[in-house]
Amino acid sequence: MAGLSLLLLVAVGLISWSVLVPESYVATPPSEQPVETVRxxxxxxxxxxxxxxxxxxxxxxxxxxxxxxxxxxxxxxxxxxxxxxxxxxxxxxxxxxxxxxxxxxxxxxxxxxxxxxxxxxxxxxxxxxxxxxxxxxxxxxxxxxxxxxxxxxxxxWMAGPVTVRRTRDVLVLVSDSGAAAERVAERYLRLGRAARPVVRRVLPSWTGGLVLEVPSTQAELDRTLAAEPGEYGGVAAVTAAPDLSNAPGAPVHVFLNPAELDRLRSLGAQVVVSHEATHVATDATSSVSVPQWLLEGFADYVSLRDVDLPETRAAAQVIAQVRESGPPRALPGATEFDASTGHAGAAYEAAWLACRVLADRGGEDALVRFYDDLGEGVPLAQALRDSFDWTEAELLRAWRTRLSDLAA
Structure with a gap:
């Protein structure tokens, strides 16, 4: 017991000494204080x-x-x-x-x-x-x-130098500077200027500006739009608000994918830009009540309206599908338009033909009115009846017949 008491006393003594006996204290010099990083x-x-x-x-x-x-x-x-x-x-x-x-x-x-x-x-x-x-x-x-x-x-415009070209109603900004970027900017300015009268022939009231943004690579396009790497592979252009908002009144720009557009001939590139300009004119990014087949089909209807191209050629991909497995049972939706499937081209063609069928039924003005009605929230069945005196089943039947006839 005495040994235990002695041990405790020694321990307490050591603790007391360490607490009570002062040691010299040296402060860290101010220059060595850690710098707060996040300020x-x-x-x-x-x-x-x-x-x-x-x-x-x-x-x-x-x-x-x-x-x-x-x-x-x-x-x-x-x-x-x-x-x-x-x-x-x-x-x-x-x-x-x-x-x-x-x-x-x-x-x-x-x-x-x-x-x-x-x-x-x-x-x-x-x-x-x-x-x-x-x-x-x-x-x-x-x-x-x-x-x-x-x-x-x-x-x-915040990611590095850009080259800018403009007219009164078309603005083009191309990533990078120098002679090559200037040539690219001039090319897209011509395409943008040519797209405006194409759109206005169907939508004469459109007077807004057209902004074309041209990243240098597909990877830069992905970064610009906060997309996953490769998300826009196979997509020639995207119409979107630069802040990705779909609120009415938000600015709407066309973002071009040079990796895809550079593979197209001049006519194909013009059709793409005119298609996207139609989306701008119709404020498509905020048209949440317009079905995707009409959104994309109408844009193709406008961009191809005055192109001298037979339907069998303009709709070659969907015609090939019909020959293989018969006409689709429904108008194309989000799944069919997904570029990653490799069959989005056929979906665009099918949607375009649906708009052609509607225009043949009631005329171009009726097609525009139909689009506007759906954009304002009119139910599809009512809008079809008001503009074309058709039911949804009758539209589907006429569209499938058109596809079958083209594939015959």
Missing amino acids: PGEAAQALSALEDAVESGDAAAARALAPAGDTVAGDLLAAVVGNAEALRVTDLSMRYVDVTGAPADDGRWSAAVDVTWRFAGYDDNAARAEVVVTFASDDARVAIAGVGGGDRVAPL
Whole structure:
């Protein structure tokens, strides 16, 4: 027992000594204190400074917001200023939202930033999207190291230099700069200008602007629209709001996939651009009550209306399917239009023929009225009856007969 008491006393004595006997304390010098990496307040200030630089057209001020020695980031920020000036960006705002992930060891971190912008003269309203911005923190400041990435949209005009061409009602922006980009921009400006009268022959009231955005690669198209890698493989163009909104009044642009369009002859490329321009004119991105067969079939009806091409050639893919397995039992839907199936071309042709059948029945004005009625929420059965005096079953029967006759 005495031994145990002695052991306890020694233990208590050691503890008491360690607590009561003062030791010399050396504070960490201020220069060695760890730097807090994520600093939202300073990031917001950097964004405000970039916003000011864009609005004043001060590329040097924007470049100065990049990390010291990071010429890539500096060139990007200077390009954003130049792009905004060429595109006449207005209604610009950049508001810090929240950090999007753990900071890296080199002091870089990313945050979601709420960005609004509008291309004056072409967009009636501003786009609004969360964009990922990369920041770099050191003991002196928070700098802007990059724009885009993650699972959010990456506006083309904020992703690097762009080449811009315009007319009063067509705006083209092509990723990159230099002679090659200028040739691409001129080509798409011609296609855009030619698309407008094609659309207006059927929709004469359309007076809005047409904006064509041309990423340099399919991968850049995926990043621009926050898509999974390869999602737009096999797709020549996409009409969408630049912020991916489907709200009425949101700006609607055409995003072109050069990997697919470059494979087409001039007529094919023109049909694609005219098709997408029809989507812009009809505000298709917000037309949630229009069935997809009519949405796509009507756009093809407009773009092919004055093309001298027999139905047997324009509908060759769906005709081949009918010869193999008979006419479809229903009009095409989302599954048939999925590009990953490899059979989307036949779905577009089938939808186009459905619109041709309707126009043959009631005339072009009736087809336009039918589209408008569905866009305003009129039920399909009622709209068919009002414009064509048909039931859905009668439309389906006439369409299947047309397909069978073409395949015979």
